[in-house]
Amino acid sequence: MSTLELYRAVRLIRRFEERAIELVRSGEIVGGIHPYIGQEAVAAGVCTALRPDDLITSTHRGHGHVLAKGADPARMLAELCGRATGLNRGRGGSMHAADFKVGIFGANAIVGAAGSIATGAAWARRRLGIPTVAVNFFGDGAVNEGVLLEAFNLASLWQVPVVFVCENNGWATTMRVSDAVAGSITARAEAFGIPASTVDGQDPEAVHDAARAAVERARAGGGPSFLECHTERFDAHHTFEHKARLDYRSAEELGRARSRDPVDIQGARLPEVERERVDHEIEALLADAVAFALESPFPDPLGALDDLYASGLRPRQGSGV
């Protein structure tokens, strides 16, 4: 993993999110997004430790994971804009973006729900003789969901090649992790016999090194592991907060949170010329992506439920007529 590659990854996510927020403001992205800004080191550090055929499950705050795992930014943006050319043909949007061809088993809008899905997928791949590893991303809020803890037990019992990555950004919407999590986050994995460690989630290289160790362990048959990444959410929980300001986070706290920027941290490791070249590439790439998204057609409403059943079953329509 080169310093440059990691910088490109965090920078791409950052600028993608900034462009996406503009498109929320301009009304092109309906329903808003959960910005990943501030947490880029986690997605970048973890996904650069994966092979193309490894798989991930993502969250409501999933753009970073999807981009870092290799989805086309243009088709991702088209998805956010509800276009027929989007990753999910406009059916999924921000919280359900998926690209199975590159191992993205979907962002998931239900906190904690994907842990058992990732575990089952990783187990099945091994059963089918495919030597891949799965990563299940989730936030600090998810460790309070029983279904995720059930997944820890299954993964440990059956030594499944899955890595649980907890992005602890200190908040579950407006609730502080200290008010929501009794005991400690890593202890919850360790209680199930899963080795757990904590890493600086603002440093892309630190995350990458920790993730690589966990992924190699899983690939070698060493079973699941758990990685807690201490990170910071720089922006709103969701863009609706840009209008409806909720009173839970002080300017001081936000200032402290923003003081360690993963893009700056990784950027500082590159000569300025290289950094600028990458920045220019990304601006061009995103300009094309935005153009592609906005020029793409919307899907045909007549096909709204085409994909409801994989078997092709056609549901009865809602209007008797």
Next chain:
Amino acid sequence: MSTLELYRAVRLIRRFEERAIELVRSGEIVGGIHPYIGQEAVAAGVCTALRPDDLITSTHRGHGHVLAKGADPARMLAELCGRATGLNRGRGGSMHAADFKVGIFGANAIVGAAGSIATGAAWARRRLGIPTVAVNFFGDGAVNEGVLLEAFNLASLWQVPVVFVCENNGWATTMRVSDAVAGSITARAEAFGIPASTVDGQDPEAVHDAARAAVERARAGGGPSFLECHTERFDAHHTFEHKARLDYRSAEELGRARSRDPVDIQGARLPEVERERVDHEIEALLADAVAFALESPFPDPLGALDDLYASGLRPRQGSGV
């Protein structure tokens, strides 16, 4: 807590279960039961550490808890026989026996589901200024249910006066605890910041002492604690096994399990004459209980749904006519 009282408690449960099994065989108890035989020390040791106004939630294997907490054996037996004089007026049966007047917030047929109910009840009592403690009984299988683990978090966060009592009898129906539980049982409570200890679940006095400490701690505002009782199921998972023998437990293992009998252990602590007096009392009491149950009327089917809604709402009948 006198030696005698504990002996009476374990002996009553043992003989109650033996009579109940006879009534299953004779067809008076429809649907069978989950016999508590072998685990008597847990219910007796824990419930003798409680006050009458303390509360418990129980399980599918709940007869021991219900008797030890002070329900009338005659009305309990009448409930098992589906009679109008039963604790639940014949509406609940073995898996739902309840007696709110003595703090029995119900046996519960769904493994793990009562943990959050007990936690909420204990919290509410404290909010209402009532200095009571709640005990949530469950088996080793329940520690794999997410909802129970969620309850641990709430109890610890809010320092609720609840004691979680895990009866580890080594089996969840036909599944060994070692195949079902990754890590350790006590670690699952400790992960949430709940102090946990393990005790010999075949010795009524050992259980009582450990339970008293946990209950006093909770009553004094010290918050929840967790008690793992190592115990043995002497009989079938459910009486249906008496006919359909399932092949999972060797004669040797069963022999070992039965080698430490809580009734014998406690009985040996009493002079024979006292023990015999208690035994005679219990035989007389159970003879009366059986007579009461079998002489009691069945409930009127016309009132089948009388209690469906506490508000008195009457549901529409199922036959259009």
Next chain:
Amino acid sequence: MPRLSYLKALNRALADELAADERVFVMGEDVRVAASNLTAGLVKRFGPDRVIDTPLSEQGFTGFATGAALAGMRPVIEFQIPALLFLSFEQIVNHAHKFSLMTGGQCRVPVTYVVTGAGSRTGWAGQHSDNPYSLFAHVGIKTVVPATPADAYGLLVSAVRDDDPVVVFAPAGALAVRDDVDFATLAAVPLGSGRVHREGTDITVVAVGHLVHDALAVAEELADEVSVEVFDPRSVYPFDWDGLAASVRKTGRLVVVDDSNRFSGVGAEILATAAEQLPLAAPPARVTRPDGAVLPFSLELDRAVQPTREQLAAAINLTLKKD
């Protein structure tokens, strides 16, 4: 007269019940900051002991509320998303709903579950756009779907005072509705009592939740050709069968517009009961979501899977032609 918004009406109902009864408390995710605005101002007025933020543990805190209710409290839970009811489904239908009967009437479980924003939220896609009130009506949980601010107030108050579990669905499509309301007239609305929003003689349109406003618009639109009576059940379970019968006996024709999936939705129950018991001059009709509907993200697709005014108008006209 002052304007009252639907969301503010729900907020006012909670405040009034918290003030009136010490046993009432509110719990849920982000209720102190009031992310959905349902609980705006409540923590300031009633304190953090009665307005409680919960971790993301829906099954756990739903069971917790059941236990608190069994011990004498009257919990109100806010669910931010309809799908959270799926996570706590077992705790609601298998415990809260069954305790009274299973214990032979020894206890009661007066818990209120409020879903702030049921149905499509426009752009929140498949897992945030369910409208599962028919599921709870089928199970037999008391279920209300208020359409107006005054009914939102009155039904939430009744839900909190009721001795059984009640689910209150506040449709996303109704949260922004504002009415002129004389606050002095705000009062409890009994569960199981419907409301005729518009009198008519030719046909009865039963509309649920936010669709009441669409039904009224369509009735107005068609006013020259047909006299439409708009009946709002307000609570889907228990249902005001007498109110429905009175309307259908008058009009002889019935169309239901219901944002549930078609198969075995509330619309199905209304047609079935009408077919069994009421004199119909023509076959009744439903306008619903399709069978098994999942809302796609893209706006036009999201809309295409929900009942529309055009579909309702067409169903009305067709029903009038038939006999």
Next chain:
Amino acid sequence: MPRLSYLKALNRALADELAADERVFVMGEDVRVAASNLTAGLVKRFGPDRVIDTPLSEQGFTGFATGAALAGMRPVIEFQIPALLFLSFEQIVNHAHKFSLMTGGQCRVPVTYVVTGAGSRTGWAGQHSDNPYSLFAHVGIKTVVPATPADAYGLLVSAVRDDDPVVVFAPAGALAVRDDVDFATLAAVPLGSGRVHREGTDITVVAVGHLVHDALAVAEELADEVSVEVFDPRSVYPFDWDGLAASVRKTGRLVVVDDSNRFSGVGAEILATAAEQLPLAAPPARVTRPDGAVLPFSLELDRAVQPTREQLAAAINLTLKKD
């Protein structure tokens, strides 16, 4: 001809699918020992890698099966109790059901959920006696309720081969049914195809699951006065609307007997669709559980809350008198 029991037919279907397709595996509680007998002999024949005992983690292993399906396997889950579907409800309706649409058709979730013993188990009381197939039909999960051994075999085979999630409800009241079956004739039964068990001309009785046998008994009982056609939808969703229409067009009268709660059960959907689309000579009728039913423990009470043959006979006679 050899006798085949319902439970053995399900067992045989699993064995045949495990033998035919390496991607098929079975998971659930106590499936190796086969506590319910559904999986009897399977671990011996196919090994512990394909017959997997799970801890008590219904949500967890249901999601696990979804993930395995997304990765190319065809999991079959046994649920020992209908209520376990409530625990895994969110994973089934919000994930397994929605993945295909939400991803724009990128994936499929071929998982089969088998409930061995739905409805009353006689003495297992409130939390073990649900029959929640209407809930899944409403959501749009493919849902089958076989009545006979041959259909149990054929529908389970189709469920396992189907590319979408399918719930198979094996009613406790049907598990003991035995038929003479030529094993050579055992074959897949397509989802959505009903079956006329008994031809008749005066009235159509739609019966679901174990109630098919009660309907046939009542039809026989009344044979001298009335010619009853007994229609078994076999799969409640998708439903064989053409089959129903053919029968009702012939008889003009309709009674449904359905072990669901009355409100918005499958019976409601059948009556609603018939009222919308079919020529009925008299108002149709339903025999169901009451609204919001919870089964009490005591035997006579348990029975009093389920549809009876007497109720069905009365409903048939009443429907014949009306016009």
